[in-house]
Amino acid sequence: MKHFCRSTIVRSAFVASLAIGACIGLLCVPEHAWSAQIDDQTDPQRLIQTVTQKILDEVRQQALTPDDIPRIMDIVNRDILPYVDFRRTTQYAMGRFWRTSTPEQQNQVVEQFRQLLIHTYAGALTLINTDQKFEYPPSHSGSSDTDAVVRTIASGKNGEVQIDYRLYKSHQGWRVYDMNVLGAWLIQTYRTQFNDKIQQSGVDGLIQFLVGRNKQLASSAA
Numbered sequence: 001m002k003h004f005c006r007s008t009i010v011r012s013a014f015v016a017s018l019a020i021g022a023c024i025g026l027l028c029v030p031e032h033a034w035s036a037q038i039d040d041q042t043d044p045q046r047l048i049q050t051v052t053q054k055i056l057d058e059v060r061q062q063a064l065t066p067d068d069i070p071r072i073m074d075i076v077n078r079d080i081l082p083y084v085d086f087r088r089t090t091q092y093a094m095g096r097f098w099r100t101s102t103p104e105q106q107n108q109v110v111e112q113f114r115q116l117l118i119h120t121y122a123g124a125l126t127l128i129n130t131d132q133k134f135e136y137p138p139s140h141s142g143s144s145d146t147d148a149v150v151r152t153i154a155s156g157k158n159g160e161v162q163i164d165y166r167l168y169k170s171h172q173g174w175r176v177y178d179m180n181v182l183g184a185w186l187i188q189t190y191r192t193q194f195n196d197k198i199q200q201s202g203v204d205g206l207i208q209f210l211v212g213r214n215k216q217l218a219s220s221a222a
Helices: 008-021 031-040 044-061 069-079 086-094 096-100 103-125 186-221
Strands: 133-135 147-156 159-170 173-181
Touching: 044 069, 044 133, 044 147, 044 159, 069 103, 086 096, 086 103, 086 173, 086 186, 096 186, 103 186, 173 186
Parallel strands: none
Antiparallel strands: 133 147, 147 159, 159 173
16 A cells, blocks of 8 residues: 555654654653653643653664664654554544454454554654754644644754644543644544455455555564
8 A cells, every 4th residue: 555655754754753742751761750740741732842852862862773673663662652542543543444343353453553653653763863853833723621733843854844643631641643744644544545445355354454564564674
């Protein structure tokens, strides 16, 4: 599926920014101490701004290279995965097919979709450069006490791109579940693809496709 691909500038901004809103920066703080800070962080825009800076500081101190798989995956697993609600993202991406899927199928799609996005994050992390900068315009539209849309503008030598994050407030704090890059919301993009695949070969066909795609990505990264 060609839609799974991202241009260099989109992938760079996508991950640099997602690593933003998706993670809560455990880089320099013990997990329990940082969790306490998150509990006090009631402004999703300020949270994203703080996390963005921590990720950028890490990359600027020591640049990432494509062959540095252990460090890339360490950043992904430690600073991104805990703060993205993959299940909610997957549920919305599957749309009406989520309700008719078995619990086992739901879990398999969530896991394979999670792996797919991990590969996307991991590959794009190496594209973050030292001149990457972010601006945070006011983000009022679509925001409430439990749901928020945070706007960011990423700029660097490759140009400028706007990224919007959709977050909701869970019992554990704010979680990212959708994002908009260059006018394309992630959930809507994948919903079209997922629905097409499910209509062609069912939910099991979607799972098989994702498994195969993840194997290809893992092989190319090896």
